[in-house]
Amino acid sequence: MTESTHLCSIRDLIRWGVSRFHEAELFFGHGTDNAWDEARLLVLGALHLPWDTPTEYLDCRLEADEQAAVHALLQRRVEERIPAAYLLGEAWFCGLPYVVDERVLVPRSPIGELIEGRFAPWLAGAPARILDLCTGSGCIGLACAQAFPEAEVVLADLSFEALEVANLNIERHQLEERVYTVQGDGFDGLPGQRFDLIVSNPPYVDAEDFADMPAEFHHEPALGLACGADGLDLVRRLLAEAADHLNENGLLVIEVGNSQVHIEAAYPEVDFHWVEFTRGGHGVFVLSATQCRRHQALFQARLGG
Incomplete structure (x- = not known):
């Protein structure tokens, strides 16, 4: 996975994560059951935003350090196959x-x-x-x-x-x-x-x-x-x-x-x-x-x- 700095919005990064997750054929079953929810969970989590963040926020542009943090988390999910809950240190029940x-x-x-x-x-x-x-x-x-x-x-x-x-x-x-x-x-x-x-x-x-x-x-x-x-x-x-x-x-x-x-x-x-x-x-x-x-x-x- 190479960092794509032209992906500037939250929505861009979620979509990018979904594509990478499908490409890597990840398994979903630790709190989510599909690539979109998993990517959304990780992107919002990396940005310290709640799951129910309003849809209009998804078009907000990110600072360079925020993009880097999101990329790092998505990369670990793909390369190490670590469930999202462990990467974030939190799960909901x-x-x-x-x-x-x-x-x-x-x-x-x-x-x-x-x-x-x-x-x-x-x-x-x-x-x-x-x-x-x-x-x-x-x-x-x-x-x-x-x-x-x-x-x-x-x-x-x-x-x-x-x-x-x-x-x-x-x-x-x-x-x-x-x-x-x-x-x-x-x-x-x-x-x-x-x-x-x-x-x-x-x-x-x-x-x-x-x-x-x-x-x-x-x-x-x-x-x-x-x-x-x-x-x-x-x-x-x-x-x-x-x-x-x-x-x-x-x-x-x-x-x-x-x-x-x-x-x-x-x-x-x-x-x-x-x-x-x-x-x-x-x-x-x-x-x-x-x-x-x-x-x-x-x-x-x-x-x-």
Whole structure:
């Protein structure tokens, strides 16, 4: 990529970025799904302008140093295949901004749609205690804290590095009084604790899918993506232990993405409710605490895969 100084306006640079992204055959799936949105995000971000900058601003001419900053960012996106969120140090989820870097996955879970709907119709009343298990940046748990302003929320993760990012986001949204982090493997850091809502976007990518992932995904922590031959090494444990951490009318929500096929094959007796999303996304199931208790012996018996 060579710098084109005759491209003077914001609109010019977005168009130029789109052309370069198509030429390089980049993958989009970390907050945007097309070259135009990705280029607009990076150009506006480099200029410290919000996503919803009025259209008429796009024809504003840039100073030479601004052009250079935009070019540098677009060049890194093409040459290093780094997702835009990492280049900008920020991603949005459920209408809120979060600090992100390569210690955590880029927020993109369809669970956001469930949070915005307050988990209707499955959740009976407002939960008093919420657990975001495998929290990463903390975006799911913090969005839950915004949706349920009276709830105590625990953000749990195996990775100390991820929890450092989650704590930055707790501070960013000034939720220290009722949101806190816990380090542990699965439920290990939460002995005896029970919750009204457990939400988890754990690692669930199977070995074949992980090997075939575009380069952009390999900037993300493998710990947050891959989890065994069928992607279910951790999910099996969560299912086996969830009943011991749910209150009587509690709810378990877990995202397994493409590994939905492995879940259905492993537990044909279980009536998982697979959520249908209006904005795209798949592979998220809901189980009530009653179902978790009913099937706990089965889940425990199949822990070995």
